Every structure is written in structure tokens, then in C-alpha cells.
Amino acid sequence: MSLQHVTTTVNGDRAEFLCDTMETLLDALRDRLGLTGSKEGCASGDCGACSVMFDGRLVCACLVLAAEADGRKVETIEGMAGTGELHPLQTKFLELGALQCGVCTPGFLVAAKALLEENPDPDETEVRYWLAGNLCRCTGYDKIIRAVLETAADLRGQ
Amino acid sequence: MRYEAPRTLGDATGMLASCQGVARVLAGGTDLLVALRSGFVEPELVVDIKRIPGMAEIVAEDGGWRVGAAVPGAALGRHDGVCRAWPGVVEAVELIGSTQIQGRATMVGNLCNASPAADSVPAMMAAGALARIAGPDGKERDVPVGDVATGPGVTSLAPGELVASIFLPEAPARSGDAYLRLIPRTEMDIAVVGAAVSLTLDDGGCCAAAKVVLGAVGPRALVVEDGAAAIIGTTLDDDSLAALEAAASAAARPIDDKRGTVPYRRKVAGVLARRAARIAGTRAGENR
Numbered sequence: 001m002s003l004q005h006v007t008t009t010v011n012g013d014r015a016e017f018l019c020d021t022m023e024t025l026l027d028a029l030r031d032r033l034g035l036t037g038s039k040e041g042c043a044s045g046d047c048g049a050c051s052v053m054f055d056g057r058l059v060c061a062c063l064v065l066a067a068e069a070d071g072r073k074v075e076t077i078e079g080m081a082g083t084g085e086l087h088p089l090q091t092k093f094l095e096l097g098a099l100q101c102g103v104c105t106p107g108f109l110v111a112a113k114a115l116l117e118e119n120p121d122p123d124e125t126e127v128r129y130w131l132a133g134n135l136c137r138c139t140g141y142d143k144i145i146r147a148v149l150e151t152a153a154d155l156r157g158q
Numbered sequence: 159m160r161y162e163a164p165r166t167l168g169d170a171t172g173m174l175a176s177c178q179g180v181a182r183v184l185a186g187g188t189d190l191l192v193a194l195r196s197g198f199v200e201p202e203l204v205v206d207i208k209r210i211p212g213m214a215e216i217v218a219e220d221g222g223w224r225v226g227a228a229v230p231g232a233a234l235g236r237h238d239g240v241c242r243a244w245p246g247v248v249e250a251v252e253l254i255g256s257t258q259i260q261g262r263a264t265m266v267g268n269l270c271n272a273s274p275a276a277d278s279v280p281a282m283m284a285a286g287a288l289a290r291i292a293g294p295d296g297k298e299r300d301v302p303v304g305d306v307a308t309g310p311g312v313t314s315l316a317p318g319e320l321v322a323s324i325f326l327p328e329a330p331a332r333s334g335d336a337y338l339r340l341i342p343r344t345e346m347d348i349a350v351v352g353a354a355v356s357l358t359l360d361d362g363g364c365c366a367a368a369k370v371v372l373g374a375v376g377p378r379a380l381v382v383e384d385g386a387a388a389i390i391g392t393t394l395d396d397d398s399l400a401a402l403e404a405a406a407s408a409a410a411r412p413i414d415d416k417r418g419t420v421p422y423r424r425k426v427a428g429v430l431a432r433r434a435a436r437i438a439g440t441r442a443g444e445n446r
Binding site: 004021022024043044045046048051054057058059060062063064065067068070111114115129130131132133134 | 159206
């Protein structure tokens with residue numbers, strides 16, 4: 001079977017890989033590029049554990065073909081922390097213990113960052129609706145929502 | 159599976175037409191990828207239309223808006239012009255899936271997936287939207303959105319054809335539309351019943367024109383002529399809305415399944431049609 005050659009940008013760096021046409025972006029990130037932060041939960045776009053930014057939009061990497069990434073920009077959880085410094089959302093998740101088993105955490109963080117970039121002052125309902133596509137099977141939602149709201153307040157300087 | 163990302167519409171339709179086996183169009187992929195991964199479809203060819211110039215654009219046309227086949231819900235929901243003209247269509251599209259799904263899912267994909275429960279389809283039909291179908295001979299034709307899906311998972315598209323865009327016509331003055339659906343939770347589910355109403359008021363506040371369309375209560379979205387007739391010429395008073403409710407319940411042809419029984423779906427179809435008409439009426443009143 002012929003493989004597809006893909007040249008893309010991941011977290012600001014040029015990345016190249018060969019993939020099968022049936023392969024998803026999530027498979028390619030994890031298995032071709034070694035970026036295993038994005039998780040496969042459901043593989044059907046329901047759980048959000050594979051949330052990444054794709055050309056500036058929040059998407060499930062399991063619902064994107066790897067071949068589609070050619071020439072596009074992908075941002076994953078691996079690119080979230082600055083050099084030697086966690087993103088404020090990551091720090092707050094740690095501080096509030098907004099994670100249990102941790103499988104959903106990368107997806108929640110990527111999705112929450114996208115929310116705060118679009119709406120720096122969301123109310124609780126807006127946060128819950130925005131994150132409705134991120135499932136936490138440990139059901140630790142309250143701390144996650146609180147961490148996002150508190151981070152938003154911190155970033156607004158309140 | 160062959161993956162192609164053509165740069166022109168002609169190349170896309172040509173590839174689809176010349177494919178001997180199963181071919182699928184890829185726009186947002188939120189239905190196609192799930193079907194691929196589950197083995198529900200095993201296409202020989204997937205044609206990604208997102209690299210065709212203009213496919214992801216919303217452009218003004220004849221007072222209305224032309225929405226390209228690759229415009230994701232997230233982009234539509236942020237487009238002031240479409241939101242002002244057709245809030246019911248936008249709210250229907252925005253009900254499809256999560257934020258992540260909205261980043262990819264398209265109105266045209268929702269239409270061509272041909273699910274009886276597709277949220278955007280009743281709203282587009284109520285708005286009088288037209289689908290522009292491009293064919294392999296370079297010809298284009300415009301058909302009412304309601305003529306695209308013919309049954310669950312089946313469309314009227316011929317081999318080699320694809321829906322390139324949706325045209326939402328100019329919304330007349332004093333008009334409004336609305337879409338409501340019932341799901342067992344507050345987010346992320348498939349409609350048990352959906353109802354779209356689009357209407358126009360005259361100078362005196364009477365309903366001069368109306369369209370009522372139900373989703374998820376038949377093999378495809380259902381136009382309720384009797385429901386529209388029940389409110390045309392009225393001020394959307396309680397009696398007229400009750401008549402609309404009865405007409406919508408009577409028109410519904412739902413199935414029994416785990417998400418709703420036939421009597422329940424019939425009842426809800428009426429209730430949602432009545433509520434959607436009230437919201438559309440309020441919007442029309444504000445839209446002078």
C-alpha cells in the first residue's frame with residue numbers, strides 16, 4: 001500500500017511523516033511523531049481526549065485524517081507549556097487537583113485554553129457548554145470547571 | 159483507500175465520477191471518519207474538498223448568503239450577517255455536537271449525511287435554502303434543500319455530484335426563524351424531535367407567510383403545510399398556535415425506539431413547533 005507523505009507544522013515546528021490514508025491525525029501524532037499527550041478515548045469524537053488545535057480551530061484529532069494535515073498548523077498539549085514554565089491552566093489544574101486518572105486532562109487543557117483565548121471572561125454555564133465535548137470518566141468535573149474559571153480570573157488580573 | 163485533495167471543483171467531481179468503487183466526499187469528516195473507522199463504509203476514494211478555493215467561504219449574494227460546503231459550524235456561528243438574517247439556521251447548526259465537532263462539522267455534511275434527525279436540515283428547509291449541486295459535466299443546478307435527502311442515509315445526488323454550497327435567501331423584513339429540538343440531556347445528543355419555523359409578519363403584526371418543518375419524526379425532514387396554514391393570517395394568538403401544535407402532531411410519522419415512543423414524539427413535535435413559532439414570531443417582531 002502506498003503511503004501518503006505529509007509535511008505539517010506541529011507546535012511551531014516543521015514535521016514530516018509518512019502515513020496510511022486511513023490513519024487519523026491522532027494516530028500520526030502518537031505513533032509517527034511520538035507525541036503521546038493527546039489520548040484516544042472513544043475514537044469517535046465524543047470524548048475530547050484527543051483535542052488539538054487544527055489551523056486555529058479546536059477539533060478532535062481522531063476525526064481528522066492525518067493526510068489532511070499537509071500544510072496545516074497543529075497545536076497539541078505538548079506545546080502548551082512555555083520553556084520551563086507551565087501554562088497558567090496547567091498550574092491551576094495542579095493546584096486545585098483538577099484531575100484524577102489524568103487521561104482526559106490534556107484534552108480539557110487544550111479545550112480550556114481555546115475557550116479563554118476566545119472568551120477571557122466566561123461564566124460557569126459557558127465553561128460547561130464549551131467543555132461539554134470533553135468527558136471525564138472519573139467524573140471530576142467540578143474541580144475542572146473551577147480551575148478554568150479561576151485561571152480566567154487570574155489572567156484578567158482579578 | 160485513495161485520498162485526494164483537488165484544487166478545483168471540476169477535478170473533484172471528475173474524480174468522484176471516474177471512481178469505479180465507493181467514493182466519499184470529505185468536508186468536516188465528523189460523520190465520515192466515524193463511518194470509516196467503524197468499517198461502516200469502505201470507500202475506494204475519499205475526496206477532500208477543503209482545498210478548493212472558496213469552499214470555506216461565506217459570501218453575500220442577492221441579499222442573502224452563500225455558505226460554502228467546507229464552512230464549519232464554528233465559522234457560521236461567528237458570521238454576523240448570517241446570524242442576523244437566519245438565527246434559527248445558525249442555532250440549529252450550533253446544536254450539532256460539541257465545540258470540537260463545531261470546529262469541523264459543516265451544514266452541507268449534515269445535509270448529505272441524510273440522517274432523519276439532522277438538526278440543520280429542517281431549519282434550512284424552513285428558510286427556503288437552496289443546495290447548489292456541482293456535477294462532473296461542469297454543470298451546476300440549484301435544488302431545494304428538502305430534495306437532497308431521500309431517506310435515511312440516502313440522497314438524490316447522482317454519481318460524481320456533490321453539494322458545493324447552500325444559498326440562504328434574503329430574509330424579508332419583519333421575518334424570523336427558530337429551531338428547537340428535544341434531547342434527553344442538555345448537550346451532545348441526537349434529536350428525538352426537531353422543529354423549525356420561519357415566518358414573516360405584515361405591517362399589522364399578522365403572520366403573512368410561514369414554513370413549518372419537523373425533523374426526526376419521519377425518514378426525512380417533514381414539511382407541515384397544515385401547520386403553516388394554521389398560523390398564516392393570524393397574530394400567533396394562543397388558539398392559532400394550538401392549531402399549529404395539533405397539525406404538527408398529526409403530521410409526525412415517528413418510529414418507536416429507545417429514545418422515544420411514537421405517542422411521545424408526536425406530542426413533542428407539536429409542542430416544539432408551537433414554541434418555535436412563538437420564538438420566530440418574537441424575532442420577526444424585532445426585525446423591522
